[in-house]
Amino acid sequence: MDGVESQIAEWRAYVAKAPAVNGRDVDELEAHLRDQIVELDAAGLAADEAFLVAVKRMGDLNTLSREFAREHSGRLWKQLVLSGEDEPAPPSGGWVEALVFALAAAVAIQVARLAAQFPEEEAGWLRNISLFVLPFLAGYFARRRQLDTRRWVLTIAPFVLVAVVVNLYPYRAGSATELLVALHLPVVLWFAVAYPYMGGTIRSRDRRMDFVRFTGEWFIYYVLIALGGGVLMALTGAILEPTGAVSVERIVEWVLPSGAAGAVIVAAWLVESKQRVVENMAPVLTMLFTPLFAVMLAGAAVVYALTDLGGAFDRELLGVFDVLLVVVLGLVLYGMSARDPSMSPGWMDRFQLVAVVGALVLDAMVLGAMVARIGQLGFTPNRTVALGLNLVLLVNLAGAAWLAVRFLRGRVAFHRLERWQTSYLPVFALWAATVVAALPPLFAFN
């Protein structure tokens, strides 16, 4: 049997090379192969013949690994890695295409800046920034996914609509709603990018999850690029300033907008083509920060419960808690995408639940105190938005916590947690769109 043992080992090593097949799958396939060999042996075949027949019955390995990849697309993070006959891989990583779109975005923002004479005169330019960048990202994906004409139109329509709405509203000078619109516009447009990203199939839950992953990875890459870019700009300034030829302000004025705009596309391209780098990073970040957040939030909840809540809250606190909930939601989503859905509940899931429940308890306390006082203070745009966002996030996290408890008890599959998040995505889009389109008229553009 020694010959067969080494043949099995070779076969095993070969199967393990497929990116979507992990060690435990190979174990399972090997157990199957051995069962088959034993049975064929018993039927009177010689050991090496039995091995050959068993391998043949297992099927063509390329087809098999593609089938695994289709089921475990989360392990590959993308359908793009699937180089099968029905899904061609993009040629040469498409970096030229990415570069063209990045340059276009960089130029567009510069032209817009000069036209608005920023920073001498600010006016409405700042609230439009994302409108000069994200259409290029949408265009990049529309081209990459080879959308047909109807879908191109559907990709462009939201951008036009939003541009009209945002710029026709007569904001009063220094109005709060204008600032809120400026903050929510990128979120609305990001969801508009989701349409071409998903190739128009916005109902597909798997594609939605891909988009969530894409968002998380894009964020990591963007932060890394921003850090590197910041160092580069600071050094350039420090080196050139003594010559008196250029000032730091000039460099920042010219390089920062274009660099930041171009980096949006470049980061997207990196996510698309260099999956493996971030694939290793997201789990590490989650492993590192989930327990830390769990400890911090549990501790803070205890402190809040023990101290007197009455006068301690000022109006800014709700904003802080919105940020906290966004961060916790980010942790949940990162944890979700870093996780192998077929694994049974583990320690990380428990830590995550502690973090979510801690945040919920804290938020419920703050919210209770706020709602009681908002009646006396009245609704301002800022307060309305902070409260609304808080509720939207609270419902999401409460649902996630409830499902996580049921998952830890073995009542539901992990799949249900993913489904909750992907079904909830339109709520976020709707909320951001409401703030951009409905809030300013409601508060008379103040």
Next chain:
Amino acid sequence: MHIDKDLVAASSTPLVLSILAEGESYGYAILKRVRELSDGELHWTDGMLYPLLHRLSRLGYVTTEWRTPPEGRRRRYYAITDDGRAALAEQQRQWVTVARALGDVWRGSGGLLTALGEA
């Protein structure tokens, strides 16, 4: 007889769920049972069963566990869940409807069946 590959693919989920409804099992044994049930007519490429099982597991239709039985080697066992039984019941309704429709129309055109029988 060669069974069309789309038909094989469509019947694979209800077949696997039905086999698991008889009791928990592992990959190799499930395949043997499929062959037994179809008198060897239904041909699956062995490896393809596993992505299917993993999909059922992700959907929460089956639970899985690695175990080493007293006599034998370590294997991954699959057991059907309540969700899985519900999905199977739904599939059953669909297949019964399709089978009834085909049966009715074929009984109606007796000439065709005779012709096929003689061929």
